[in-house]
Amino acid sequence: MKHAEIAPPVLELRDVSVSYRVRGRAVPVLNGVSLSLGKGEVYGLVGESGSGKSTVALAVQRVLPPNGHVSGGQALVNGRDVAALDRAALRRMRARDVAMVFQDPGRALNPSLTIGRQVAEVFEILGSPHGEALRRAESMLERVRISAPARVMERYPHQLSGGMQQRVVIAMALAKDPSLLILDEPTTGLDATIEAEILDLVDTLRREFGASILFISHNLGAIAGLCDRVGVLYAGRLVEEGPVRSLFRAPRHPYTAGLLRCLPRPGLRKDLSPLDTIPGFPPAPGSIVAGCVFAPRCGLADDLCRRVDPPLVPTGEGRLSRCHYADRVDRLPHAGGRPAALRNASGEVDAPPVLELDGLSKTYGVAPYAVHALRDVSLRLMPGETLGLVGESGSGKSTLAHALLGLVAPDAGSRMALDGAALAAEVRRRSPEQIKTLQIVFQNPDSALNRSHTVRRLIGRAVTRLGGLAGALREAQVTRLLEAVRLTARQLGARPRQLSGGMKQRVAVARAFAGNPRLVVCDEPTSALDVSVQAAILNLLADLQAERRVAYLLISHDLGVVRYLSDWIAVLYLGRLLEVGPAANVLDGPHHPYTEALLSAAPSVAGERSGRIRLTGAIPSGVNPPAGCLFHTRCPRRIGPICDTEEPPLVADAQGHAIRCHLPREKLGRAPALAPA
Amino acid sequence: MKGALGRFFLRRLALSLLTLWLLSIVVFLGCQVLPGDPARAILGPLADPRAVAALNQQLGSNRPPVEIYLSWIGGLLTGDMGQSYAYRAPVAPFIGHALVNSLKLAAMVFAIVVPIGIGAGVLAALRAGRPLDRMISVAGLSLTVIPEFVSSIALILVFAVLLRWLPLSASWPAGSGPLVQIQHLILPALPLVIVLFGYIARMTRAGMVEALSADYTRTAVLKGLPWPTVLGRHVLRNALLPTITVIAAQMGYALGGLVVVETLFRYQGIGSLVLGAARAKDFAMLQAGILTVGAFFIATTLVADLLTTLLDPRLRTGGRR
Numbered sequence: 001m002k003h004a005e006i007a008p009p010v011l012e013l014r015d016v017s018v019s020y021r022v023r024g025r026a027v028p029v030l031n032g033v034s035l036s037l038g039k040g041e042v043y044g045l046v047g048e049s050g051s052g053k054s055t056v057a058l059a060v061q062r063v064l065p066p067n068g069h070v071s072g073g074q075a076l077v078n079g080r081d082v083a084a085l086d087r088a089a090l091r092r093m094r095a096r097d098v099a100m101v102f103q104d105p106g107r108a109l110n111p112s113l114t115i116g117r118q119v120a121e122v123f124e125i126l127g128s129p130h131g132e133a134l135r136r137a138e139s140m141l142e143r144v145r146i147s148a149p150a151r152v153m154e155r156y157p158h159q160l161s162g163g164m165q166q167r168v169v170i171a172m173a174l175a176k177d178p179s180l181l182i183l184d185e186p187t188t189g190l191d192a193t194i195e196a197e198i199l200d201l202v203d204t205l206r207r208e209f210g211a212s213i214l215f216i217s218h219n220l221g222a223i224a225g226l227c228d229r230v231g232v233l234y235a236g237r238l239v240e241e242g243p244v245r246s247l248f249r250a251p252r253h254p255y256t257a258g259l260l261r262c263l264p265r266p267g268l269r270k271d272l273s274p275l276d277t278i279p280g281f282p283p284a285p286g287s288i289v290a291g292c293v294f295a296p297r298c299g300l301a302d303d304l305c306r307r308v309d310p311p312l313v314p315t316g317e318g319r320l321s322r323c324h325y326a327d328r329v330d331r332l333p334h335a336g337g338r339p340a341a342l343r344n345a346s347g348e349v350d351a352p353p354v355l356e357l358d359g360l361s362k363t364y365g366v367a368p369y370a371v372h373a374l375r376d377v378s379l380r381l382m383p384g385e386t387l388g389l390v391g392e393s394g395s396g397k398s399t400l401a402h403a404l405l406g407l408v409a410p411d412a413g414s415r416m417a418l419d420g421a422a423l424a425a426e427v428r429r430r431s432p433e434q435i436k437t438l439q440i441v442f443q444n445p446d447s448a449l450n451r452s453h454t455v456r457r458l459i460g461r462a463v464t465r466l467g468g469l470a471g472a473l474r475e476a477q478v479t480r481l482l483e484a485v486r487l488t489a490r491q492l493g494a495r496p497r498q499l500s501g502g503m504k505q506r507v508a509v510a511r512a513f514a515g516n517p518r519l520v521v522c523d524e525p526t527s528a529l530d531v532s533v534q535a536a537i538l539n540l541l542a543d544l545q546a547e548r549r550v551a552y553l554l555i556s557h558d559l560g561v562v563r564y565l566s567d568w569i570a571v572l573y574l575g576r577l578l579e580v581g582p583a584a585n586v587l588d589g590p591h592h593p594y595t596e597a598l599l600s601a602a603p604s605v606a607g608e609r610s611g612r613i614r615l616t617g618a619i620p621s622g623v624n625p626p627a628g629c630l631f632h633t634r635c636p637r638r639i640g641p642i643c644d645t646e647e648p649p650l651v652a653d654a655q656g657h658a659i660r661c662h663l664p665r666e667k668l669g670r671a672p673a674l675a676p677a
Numbered sequence: 678m679k680g681a682l683g684r685f686f687l688r689r690l691a692l693s694l695l696t697l698w699l700l701s702i703v704v705f706l707g708c709q710v711l712p713g714d715p716a717r718a719i720l721g722p723l724a725d726p727r728a729v730a731a732l733n734q735q736l737g738s739n740r741p742p743v744e745i746y747l748s749w750i751g752g753l754l755t756g757d758m759g760q761s762y763a764y765r766a767p768v769a770p771f772i773g774h775a776l777v778n779s780l781k782l783a784a785m786v787f788a789i790v791v792p793i794g795i796g797a798g799v800l801a802a803l804r805a806g807r808p809l810d811r812m813i814s815v816a817g818l819s820l821t822v823i824p825e826f827v828s829s830i831a832l833i834l835v836f837a838v839l840l841r842w843l844p845l846s847a848s849w850p851a852g853s854g855p856l857v858q859i860q861h862l863i864l865p866a867l868p869l870v871i872v873l874f875g876y877i878a879r880m881t882r883a884g885m886v887e888a889l890s891a892d893y894t895r896t897a898v899l900k901g902l903p904w905p906t907v908l909g910r911h912v913l914r915n916a917l918l919p920t921i922t923v924i925a926a927q928m929g930y931a932l933g934g935l936v937v938v939e940t941l942f943r944y945q946g947i948g949s950l951v952l953g954a955a956r957a958k959d960f961a962m963l964q965a966g967i968l969t970v971g972a973f974f975i976a977t978t979l980v981a982d983l984l985t986t987l988l989d990p991r992l993r994t995g996g997r998r
Contacts, residue, residue, distance in 0.1 A: 061899055096901070099899075108893060108896045110897070111893070121910075158990070
């Protein structure tokens with residue numbers, strides 16, 4: 001990095017502005033962004049949706065959509081202005097110098113060409129004859145740690161898992177040995193353990209290949225673990241920049257500080273304190289804001305901020321901040337506001353459980369091809385408590401939720417009980433009372449809400465169907481629910497497309513609560529939302545729980561979310577319960593080796609990923625599960641042949657913390673990442 | 678994988694045979710419901726009722742319907758399509774001859790419409806939103822709604838009567854070579870080309886627009902591939918999948934839709950054969966003709982399904998992993 005001053009930077013943006021033409025009007029998306037990447041440097045670009053971070057990537061490669069254009073400034077790759085390149089030079093730049101990895105690997109690969117064909121193509125452009133290109137493609141796949149590359153070469157994209165697909169895309173990107181690699185949300189949508197694998201891979205490959213990396217993400221943890229420097233984008237402007245450690249430790253812009261405080265991190269729990277949120281909304285693209293763009297949402301803003309747009313000024317240690325009061329950011333008031341509502345920390349001791357699952361199994365298919373999605377799972381959930389369900393995809397989390405909701409029928413012999421009464425497998429055979437008692441909040445409010453209905457109608461229908469209310473009573477209940485989810489009467493007439501993602505999820509929550517449920521299944525309730533919105537929804541769920549003593553079955557791949565909301569945590573692997581217990585016991589350890597690996601895979605802002613436990617090998621197929629302990633094929637702490645032949649029992653301690661492992665409890669590990677920061 | 682594909686094919690084949698059987702019942706019932714009986718049709722309206730009854734007895738057409746159906750189906754299964762009342766001869770050779778003629782005409786239609794339709798669709802997608810795209814889309818839509826009998830007459834007037842570029846009749850002199858036959862077939866093919874052009878062009882355009890904006894196309898562009906390679910290898914391959922299926926499925930439609938054209942151009946195809954048989958109450962010919970068209974329709978649908986499966990690796994190689 002010392003040489004950055006001598007050779008031209010690999011990537012340099014000088015005052016780049018980009019605008020999109022929407023209905024005949026130019027809407028600025030990027031506003032005077034400047035940044036530069038030295039050789040071998042990894043630069044993280046953070047921002048929430050709509051901040052313009054992906055537009056940066058598109059502008060560098062000149063692949064903006066037809067209605068977008070660079071309205072000012074220059075993007076230089078290896079000192080050459082990208083806008084000035086002719087067609088052939090642009091193609092040469094794409095073929096040799098700059099590579100790009102996008103968010104959704106399943107869509108980035110051509111569905112009708114084999115993997116080998118698609119990777120070899122990159123070498124053919126660079127002049128390799130066909131046979132040699134294929135050989136080099138195979139060795140490239142090996143370098144991104146794909147086992148059996150020869151077999152993968154013959155596969156089509158849809159035959160690979162998401163993690164494998166992303167490895168292939170990374171292989172294609174690195175095949176040309178580029179000087180600049182742009183990663184745009186490369187792990188969004190992947191499982192936590194796969195995400196960790198991909199981040200590890202990128203971390204290793206950056207040393208092997210020496211490419212400079214522009215890493216674009218909304219995931220602060222991923223950025224912290226990988227990058228040297230970070231830039232924070234807000235409403236198309238770079239508001240802060242600096243070395244990753246010092247920036248995350250002591251942010252100098254209130255927006256960065258707000259983002260970091262929104263994260264559910266170790267030590268924060270629903271019964272201790274609400275999460276901080278950033279009040280208000282980002283400005284609509286194209287709206288004109290006098291003064292600082294962040295002022296309307298900033299706890300430090302005063303008249304000066306609302307009048308004068310602050311410049312991006314150095315604040316020492318190679319850091320820049322676009323704030324008049326960069327030195328006061330540590331005094332930013334906590335925006336969570338309301339004092340934590342009274343929590344029922346332990347619940348009523350004698351209350352009967354709201355949910356009991358006894359020997360729940362689900363088998364798909366028949367004998368030789370049977371897939372055991374759930375194997376003999378027994379769980380209890382008390383009123384007013386949250387059970388967090390954790391596991392990789394294919395672990396049976398969703399099957400469990402679907403069985404509960406009556407969408408799939410469990411195997412004979414499974415028993416489900418809601419409030420002590422048996423819960424029929426099919427929705428049709430459940431009582432109206434049970435249907436009211438058990439509700440769901442889905443991951444994606446866009447697909448869960450009817451787009452042509454107004455908020456009044458969406459919530460009102462639920463009130464009528466679940467609450468049996470009509471007329472004035474119905475209106476009163478709609479208003480109460482609206483207040484409960486912190487929406488105002490202004491939104492009653494709005495349709496989903498006029499609402500932000502967070503508001504839509506609030507409507508979905510209000511609908512689930514229309515019949516005063518006792519148990520709500522929350523299926524990844526915040527994973528489609530931005531960090532600051534996620535915090536607000538988590539607070540909302542915690543408040544509703546405290547007020548109404550509703551129990552949650554929480555499914556999430558984000559351990560921060562699980563940690564914040566859960567009283568109990570259950571860990572599933574290939575449909576088998578490997579560990580269950582009070583949240584604190586499961587998180588602090590000793591834990592099952594699988595839990596330990598999951599916990600250490602979660603990226604954290606503290607950036608300590610050195611003590612990571614890496615799971616090797618793919619998740620075994622449910623059709624042909626391993627004998628003995630289901631986890632032994634990937635277990636870093638396998639003790640011997642007993643693991644391969646004999647499945648350990650689920651052994652509980654006095655506090656109800658049960659672990660399914662042959663290792664004695666005192667020898668089980670504790671994940672270091674969980675030590676409070 | 679091969680086994681799964683084979684099973685899929687066998688299942689579709691079984692379904693097709695079932696459909697064909699149901700069709701045979703519908704066709705048979707339809708002919709039973711039609712007024713008049715064979716003997717009356719043969720002997721004419723002024724014939725003595727006793728003679729009619731006697732002929733019906735002789736033909737077996739006064740038996741119970743179930744019996745007639747069974748003997749008809751039995752005949753079909755052994756390759757006997759029955760006797761034509763009108764021609765007093767076996768039906769099969771007539772059907773065969775007409776089918777060959779119709780297939781020639783259909784082949785002509787597709788030889789013209791497929792390249793033009795796909796070409797126009799690709800061009801429209803590459804110029805999406807521009808004037809050329811609008812022109813192609815509007816032209817395609819307007820042409821599709823012109824009924825064959827209207828366009829046929831207009832075409833005959835312009836090309837055969839006014840300009841005299843093409844022969845008026847579709848039937849070529851006996852013993853003509855392929856070139857003469859083609860010359861005779863162009864004009865009758867055009868009305869169907871006009872109907873199908875818009876359809877194929879719009880399908881192609883939709884597939885192209887989707888493929889052009891797909892992430893994998895962006896990946897290909899960012900690999901630094903030359904544009905023709907991106908287009909040929911990455912875009913077209915995915916864009917044309919739905920179009921190919923549609924074209925295969927349209928073959929069946931074209932064969933059935935030839936009735937008007939064959940009649941107008943006095944062409945001895947299956948359409949005019951069926952129409953003639955219906956007029957003459959020549960039930961054996963009518964049933965065999967309709968069943969043949971139906972069988973062809975079902976066969977092309979089967980081929981279309983198979984093509985889709987074979988061309989799309991996602992379907993060919995089954996589910997995930």
